[in-house]
Structures are given as structure tokens and as C-alpha cells.
Amino acid sequence: MGQHSILIDVGRCIGCHACTTACKVKNDTPEGVFWTRVSTYEQGTFPDARPYSAPLSRCMHCEYPACASACPVGALSKSEEGAITYDPNRCVGCRYCMVACPFHTPKLDWDSVISSIQKCQLCADRLAADLEPACTSVCPTAALSFGERASLLSEARARIQESGGQYVNHVYGENEVGGTSLLYISPVAFENLGFSTLGDEPVTELSEKVAVIGTPAIAGVAAVVLAGLYWVTKRRERGKAASRSVEESE
Amino acid sequence: MIAGTQRRTAPRVFWVVAAVVAALGLAVGLWRLVQGLGATTNLSDAYPWGLWIVFDIFLIPFSAGAFTMAAIANIMNKEEYHAVARPVVLAGFLGYAGVVAILLLDLARWPQFYKILWPGFWNLHSFMLEVTLCITLYTIVLLLELSPLLWERLRMERAQRGFRFAGALIAGVGIVLSCLHQSSLGSLFLLMRESLHGLWWSPMLPLFFLLSAVFSGLAMITFVTVITARAYHHPEHVDLLPGLAQATGVLLALYTVLRLADLIVRGQAGLMFGPGAMSALFWVEIIVGAVVPMVLFALPTVRKTVAGLLWGAVCVILGLALNRASVGLFALERPAGAQYFPSPIEFVAAIGVLAIAAIVYAVAAQYLPVFSETAVGESR
Numbered sequence: 001m002g003q004h005s006i007l008i009d010v011g012r013c014i015g016c017h018a019c020t021t022a023c024k025v026k027n028d029t030p031e032g033v034f035w036t037r038v039s040t041y042e043q044g045t046f047p048d049a050r051p052y053s054a055p056l057s058r059c060m061h062c063e064y065p066a067c068a069s070a071c072p073v074g075a076l077s078k079s080e081e082g083a084i085t086y087d088p089n090r091c092v093g094c095r096y097c098m099v100a101c102p103f104h105t106p107k108l109d110w111d112s113v114i115s116s117i118q119k120c121q122l123c124a125d126r127l128a129a130d131l132e133p134a135c136t137s138v139c140p141t142a143a144l145s146f147g148e149r150a151s152l153l154s155e156a157r158a159r160i161q162e163s164g165g166q167y168v169n170h171v172y173g174e175n176e177v178g179g180t181s182l183l184y185i186s187p188v189a190f191e192n193l194g195f196s197t198l199g200d201e202p203v204t205e206l207s208e209k210v211a212v213i214g215t216p217a218i219a220g221v222a223a224v225v226l227a228g229l230y231w232v233t234k235r236r237e238r239g240k241a242a243s244r245s246v247e248e249s250e
Numbered sequence: 251m252i253a254g255t256q257r258r259t260a261p262r263v264f265w266v267v268a269a270v271v272a273a274l275g276l277a278v279g280l281w282r283l284v285q286g287l288g289a290t291t292n293l294s295d296a297y298p299w300g301l302w303i304v305f306d307i308f309l310i311p312f313s314a315g316a317f318t319m320a321a322i323a324n325i326m327n328k329e330e331y332h333a334v335a336r337p338v339v340l341a342g343f344l345g346y347a348g349v350v351a352i353l354l355l356d357l358a359r360w361p362q363f364y365k366i367l368w369p370g371f372w373n374l375h376s377f378m379l380e381v382t383l384c385i386t387l388y389t390i391v392l393l394l395e396l397s398p399l400l401w402e403r404l405r406m407e408r409a410q411r412g413f414r415f416a417g418a419l420i421a422g423v424g425i426v427l428s429c430l431h432q433s434s435l436g437s438l439f440l441l442m443r444e445s446l447h448g449l450w451w452s453p454m455l456p457l458f459f460l461l462s463a464v465f466s467g468l469a470m471i472t473f474v475t476v477i478t479a480r481a482y483h484h485p486e487h488v489d490l491l492p493g494l495a496q497a498t499g500v501l502l503a504l505y506t507v508l509r510l511a512d513l514i515v516r517g518q519a520g521l522m523f524g525p526g527a528m529s530a531l532f533w534v535e536i537i538v539g540a541v542v543p544m545v546l547f548a549l550p551t552v553r554k555t556v557a558g559l560l561w562g563a564v565c566v567i568l569g570l571a572l573n574r575a576s577v578g579l580f581a582l583e584r585p586a587g588a589q590y591f592p593s594p595i596e597f598v599a600a601i602g603v604l605a606i607a608a609i610v611y612a613v614a615a616q617y618l619p620v621f622s623e624t625a626v627g628e629s630r
Contacts, residue, residue, distance in 0.1 A: 066441050072379035073371040092366050093358025096378045098298035100441040104585065107295045108358060110288030115358040177444070196583075198444050206453055207440040208375045214437070214456060215380060215430065222429040226325055226422050233327045 003082040003181055004061075004122060005149035006136055007156055008054060010186035010193065011167065012143035015040055015053030019135035019144060026123065026134035030109040035059070035120040036135050043188050052188050055135065055144070056195075059084060059105045059120040060173060061181035064202030067097035067106055075117070082149070082181040083122035091117060102177050102196070102203055122181070149181060156185045163187070178202030260481070260612040268605045268612075275602010278595045279355055287358050290595045296588030299578060301596045302356040306349050307435055308574040310385065311459070312567060313349070314467030315474060316342025316392060317428035324421035334487045336399070336620050337478045338471050343392035344607035346385060351603050353382075377437040384431030391424040399618040432463035439577055447581035448518040449532045450573075458509065462570060465501040468494050469543075469566035476560045482621055492553045495562060499547035502566070506540045531576055539569010 015038055023029070023036045040053040065084050068076040075090035076097055093115060098106045107118040123133035131137070136146035145152065153174060160167045166187050173180040176198045186193065282290040293300045316339045322328050323335040357363055365371055366382050373379055395417075401409040436459025439446055452458065472491050479487040513519045522529055543565040552558035579590075614620055 069373075069375050070378060070441055071373055072376040072382060073366055073368075074373045088359070090362075090365055090371055091359050092362050093360065094356075094378055095298040095358060096376075096438070098295070099445075099582070102444040104295075104445075108287075108298065110294065111286070112288070113284070113286035114361065115287060196444065203441050203443050204375075206443070207377070207437065210437050210440060210456060211375045211377065211380070215434070218429050218433055218456075218460075219426055222426045223422070226321070226425055229321075230325050230327075230418060230422070233325065237327065 003149035004127060005082070005147060005152045005181045005183060006122075006133065007145045007147070007152040007183045007185070009143045009145075009156075009159065010052055010054040010184065010188060011163070012141045013038070013052075013054045014141055014143070015051070016140065018138045018140060019055050022134040022138040023120075026126075027121075029118060030112065032111070033107060033109050033118045035118065039194070041188070041193055043192060052186075052193070054184070054186070054193065056193060057103075057105060058182070059122075060103050060176075061120075061122055062177060062202075063180060064178040064204045066100040066102060066177075066203050069204040069208060070096040070100035072096070079124065081127070083124045083127070084119075085121045085124050086117050086119060088116045100203075102198055149183075152183055156183055160185055175200045178204075259616055264612065265609075268609050271598075271605035272602055272609055274598050275600075275605060278598045279351075279602065282355055282595060282599065283360060290593065292590055292593045292596070294588070294590065296584050297579075297590035300590055301592035301600060302352050304575045304578045305352055305600050306356075307578050308571050309345050309349050309352075310435060311432060311463035311466045311570055311574070312470050313342040313345030314428060314432060314463040315470030316345075316395075316467070317425050318464055318467035319471055320395065320421040321425055324418050325425070330490055333484075333621075334471070334475050334490060336396075337615075338474050339392060339395050340399075340611060340614060340620055341470070341474045343389070343396055344610055346389045346392060348603040348607050349385060350389060352600060355599055377434045377440075380434045381431050381438065384427050384434065388424060388427040388431065391420060391427060394420050395424065399614070399620065402619050403617070428463075429460060433457065433460040435459050442582065445583040446577065447528050447583070448516070448521050449513070449528060450577050450581045452512050452516065454508070454512050455577075458505070458512075461501065461505050461508070462573065465498050465505065466566060466570045468498040468501070469563040469570075472498070472559050472563040473567065476556055476563070478615075478621075482615065484621060488556055488559070491559050492550075495547040495553040495559055498562070498566065499544050502540045502544045502547075506536060506544070509536070528581060531572070531580060535569055535572040535576065538565055539572060540566075543569075 017038050020034060020037050024034065027035055029035055036055045036058040038053050039056045040051050042049050042051050044050055061082055061084050063082070065076070065078055068074075068078055068084060070076075071091075072094065073090045073092060075087045075092075076084055077087070078084050095108065095117075097117060098104070098108065105119055108115045109118055123131070123135075126133060132146040136144040139145075145155070147155075153171065156171045156174075160169055160171070168186055168189060170185075170190065172184040172186070172190050172195055173182050178201065184190070184195070191197065278290070287293055291300065291302075319331065319335050319338045319342075323331045354360055354363060366379065367386070398410060398413050400406075401413065433456035436455035436457070439451065439455055440453070443451055472494055475487050475491060479485055510519075513522065522532060543562040546552050546558055546562040546565070549558075553562070
């Protein structure tokens with residue numbers, strides 16, 4: 001099995017909230033906190049308005065996750081199959097992951113005294129037991145489908161083709177910030193559903209390059225410059241002292 | 251009893267006000283730890299970082315005066331600066347101690363804070379890790395740089411002699427750590443390519459943060475020296491500052507040119523003239539924080555007056571505060587309609603930390619040889 005993935009078809013979602021409920025039951029999330037939640041958007045103007053709904057603002061499980069790159073203590077990590085999971089026992093609560101995520105998905109249960117990061121874990125425990133995630137397992141219209149990323153990607157393209165121009169010709173998540181495990185297709189423009197327009201390059205690339213190359217470089221350059229300055233200063237002082245003693249002896 | 255120091259106590263009104271604010275700060279700080287972040291702050295999922303983080307990323311470069319001073323006094327060994335080094339390094343240490351205190355208050359899972367020090371958990375790609383480790387180590391270095399205050403006070407001759415040799419090495423370690431974490435504070439925001447406004451996001455962020463820390467550090471030296479020279483009656487200390495002001499001006503010019511050149515090279519120059527609050531914020535930052543002090547410090551008649559020096563330094567510090575507030579708060583993209591204004595508890599805790607620092611400063615100035623003639627990390 002390659003990359004675990006979920007394809008979300010906005011055109012098929014009927015807004016029944018089965019996934020919202022299944023997720024909440026399975027993960028026992030705190031009051032007011034959802035790891036996936038159906039949102040409804042009205043498109044068009046009366047009398048041609050039509051509501052569209054989809055489970056939005058959920059973790060995209062990036063190929064190059066900014067959250068995991070940001071976390072100082074490795075509380076967020078990416079499994080080989082692509083799930084980004086969270087370990088509250090390591091987390092110190094700095095919330096850098098929340099600020100760094102280009103999709104703004106990690107949340108905090110602010111009402112707890114000791115809060116923890118709240119985000120979809122792709123039901124990693126269910127996957128380990130050969131079950132599909134809770135949300136996809138209950139979707140009555142197959143608006144959510146679980147599978148291997150490559151095959152879901154071709155499925156997504158096929159559905160766009162079959163729609164005969166009804167669907168936007170774009171699989172959101174195929175290339176965004178280097179690609180994500182969640183893939184969306186939609187008959188409505190993605191911006192209208194609250195999706196950000198993002199570049200294709202991973203956001204982690206530059207930061208990690210600077211961490212690996214820049215940090216030792218800065219330390220090295222600073223140390224060499226300081227040692228040089230110190231040496232020059234000492235030499236000059238010694239020179240001054242020497243010329244002074246020569247003058248004195250003359 | 252205390253060589254080279256006069257015992258000088260601060261006025262009673264200072265002690266009363268500072269003690270009340272410090273007590274309030276301590277109380278709300280404890281309240282926050284017991285009640286959690288949601289109950290005590292106005293932070294939210296849309297604003298995970300607020301006043302406290304801005305306070306930290308401002309106070310760290312503000313306290314950079316300690317490391318620029320170490321470079322001037324201990325590495326370049328400019329003896330005339332030794333007399334003003336101690337008050338500056340003490341202020342720097344208290345700044346870092348304040349940063350650590352506020353950082354701890356800001357951690358949502360503070361009882362686990364020590365886990366960041368455990369190497370088995372370290373993610374070496376994380377600039378949050380680098381910043382945390384560096385400021386922890388650097389706070390210890392500053393304490394070492396200040397320790398001669400104690401050796402002198404207690405007349406521990408052997409320890410004094412040991413520090414004379416270790417002084418330059420300790421200062422050197424402190425400077426390397428400072429270069430690392432000042433630049434890493436900027437690198438923290440490299441990940442925010444998609445959400446930080448184009449006027450501030452740049453691959454050059456680490457360099458910009460380092461450079462602005464250096465000139466802000468010089469401004470902080472000016473600020474602290476003018477204030478303490480007045481409060482503790484050492485008017486001669488101010489004589490050194492015009493030279494520092496000139497250096498500050500040169501660095502400000504370099505920084506401004508780099509900021510503008512970077513915008514042009516990245517093709518984002520148009521944003522400077524865009525509509526909305528962001529371009530205005532950018533211009534206020536550049537004009538107040540760089541152009542005005544550059545002009546003030548370039549005029550010999552101005553930089554030779556105490557008022558000119560003080561106003562120039564205050565402008566640089568205001569510009570720094572605006573820059574860090576923009577990067578850490580104002581210029582980050584938010585969901586539509588999201589709003590944030592710090593809660594009273596966030597304000598009182600931050601001001602309380604400053605009050606505690608002021609009290610420790612005044613006590614140290616009274617009982618330790620802070621204003622003696624010897625340099626930091628070095629004893630006679």
C-alpha cells in the first residue's frame with residue numbers, strides 16, 4: 001500500500017454531517033472542537049442560489065508538512081503512509097504548528113487548563129487495524145472515499161472528465177505546497193469554499209535548508225570573525241605596548 | 251565596603267509603583283497557569299500567537315545591547331566602553347529573564363516545558379528549538395558575564411582572577427549564541443511564505459532580524475546609558491554615545507537599502523504603494539524606525555546632545571517594536587472577520603515582568619558594583 005489518501009467530492013456531499021458525527025464519536029474530541037466538520041456555502045444569487053457543502057478545514061496531511069517541520073519536540077510526525085499524527089506527551093504548547101500551517105488547520109482546545117493540539121490523525125489506529133477512517137466509512141454518498149493516493153488521483157481526474165465541464169478542472173491538493181494526502185474536487189470555484197490559493201513548492205524547503213546550512217554557517221562565520229577581531233586587537237595592543245617600552249628604554 | 255560604587259537608592263515612589271505592578275503581574279501570571287490560556291487570554295485558533303509572543307520577539311533584539319556591548323568591550327577591547335558595559339549587560343540579562351518568564355506563561359502545556367531540553371525529542375529542522383536552546387544558554391552566559399559583580403562584592407580574589415582570563419571566551423560564546431538566535435527568530439517566519447504579507451516575508455528574514463538586532467542593541471545601549479547616567483549621576487558616560495550613534499546610523503542605512511532592494515528583487519515593490527493598512531504600517535516602520543533616527547544621528551549637532559541621542563534611540567526602538575509586531579501579529583493572514591485585542595491579563599502580566607526586572611535592576615544597582623569602572627567578565 002502506498003500513500004493513504006482521502007478524496008473529497010464536493011459535488012456529492014449532501015451535508016448530512018455523518019462524517020462530523022462519526023469523527024467526534026471515534027475521537028471523543030472536546031466540546032466545540034471538530035477534527036472534521038461539514039460547512040455549507042451558498043453559491044449564486046436568488047433565485048438561482050444553491051447550497052454546497054463539504055467537510056472543510058480539516059488536516060490535509062501534507063507530503064511536506066510545515067507543522068512537523070515547525071515542531072521543536074517532534075510532537076507532530078509523518079508516518080510512512082502519509083498520516084501526520086500528534087503526540088501530546090511531547091508537546092509543550094508553543095503553537096508554532098498552528099501559525100506555520102499554510103491551511104491553518106491545527107486547532108487548540110482553548111477551554112482546557114492544559115490544552116492540546118486538535119487535528120485529524122487520519123484515524124491512524126483504525127488504519128493499523130486494517131479499517132478505513134471513521135469519516136469515510138460512514139459517508140452515504142461516497143463524497144468521501146479512502147484509498148491509495150495514486151488511484152484516487154486518477155479517480156478524481158476521471159470524475160472531472162465525466163462531469164462534462166461541470167467540475168472545476170483542478171484537483172486541490174494534487175500539487176498545493178508540494179502535494180497533500182487529502183484531495184478535493186468541486187463544481188464550485190475553490191476560493192468560494194474558503195480554500196487559499198497556494199504555490200506548488202513545499203513551504204518547508206527553504207526553512208529546512210536554512211536550518212541545515214544557515215545555522216552552522218552563521219555560527220562558523222561569527223566564531224571566525226570574532227577570533228580574528230580579538231587577535232587583531234591583541235596584536236595592536238601588544239604592538240602599542242612594545243613601541244611604548246622601546247620609547248621608554250631609549 | 252563596596253569598591254568604586256556609591257549606594258544610591260531609587261526614589262520611594264518607584265519602589266511603591268514597581269512593587270504594586272510586580273505583585274499584580276505575579277498574581278495574574280499564576281492565575282493564567284492555573285486557569286489555562288482560553289480563560290485568561292483573548293488568543294484563539296485565528297490568533298494562536300498574540301501580545302506575549304510579540305513581547306518576546308521584541309524584547310530579545312532590544313536586549314541585544316548586551317551582546318553588541320560584549321563585542322565592543324571584550325572582543326575589540328575598547329577600554330573606554332568598559333565603564334558603561336555593566337549597566338547594559340545587567341539590563342540585557344533582565345530582558346532575557348523576562349523573555350523566558352513570558353515564554354513559559356505562553357506555553358499551553360507548560361508543565362512539560364522541560365521536554366524541549368531533552369535531546370531525544372529534538373527536531374533539528376525547527377527554529378523554535380534553536381531559539382529556545384540558544385536563549386536558555388545565552389541567559390546562563392549573561393549570568394556568567396555578570397558574576398564578577400558578586401566576586402567583587404564578596405572580595406573573592408581567586409574567582410576574580412579566573413574570570414579575567416575567561417572573560418573574552420565567555421563573551422565570544424555569548425556573541426555566537428546571539429547571532430544564532432537573533433537570526434533564527436527571523437527564520438521562524440520562513441515557513442509562513444503563504445500567510446505573512448509580502449512586505450515582510452522574505453528569504454532574507456534571518457539576515458534582517460540579525461541586522462536589526464545589532465542596531466537595536468546599539469540603540470538600547472544609548473537608551474540605558476542615558477537613563478542610568480541621569481538616575482545614578484554618571485554624566486561622563488554619555489560622552490561615548492555619539493560614536494555609537496554614528497555606527498547605528500550606518501547600520502540603519504544598510505538595513506533600509508537591503509529591505510528596499512529585497513522588495514524590488516522579489517518583484518514585491520508595488521506592495522509599498524498598495525491600498526490598505528499594510529503599506530501604511532510598512533512606511534511608519536521605515537520612517538520612524540530608520541529614516542528619522544538616521545537623520546538625527548547623521549547631524550553632529552543633534553547626536554552630541556543627550557536629547558538628540560535619546561530621541562534617536564527611542565525611534566529605533568519604536569521601529570523595532572513595530573517591525574516585530576507586524577511580523578508576529580499584524581501582517582499574518584487571518585480568516586475573514588477574526589479579531590484580536592490582548593486581554594487585561596495579557597497586558598498586566600507583560601508589564602508585571604518589566605516591573606520585576608526594574609526592581610531587580612534597582613536592587614542590584616544599590617548593592618552590587620554595577621557602576622564600578624571595571625568591565626564585565628573582567629576584574630581588576
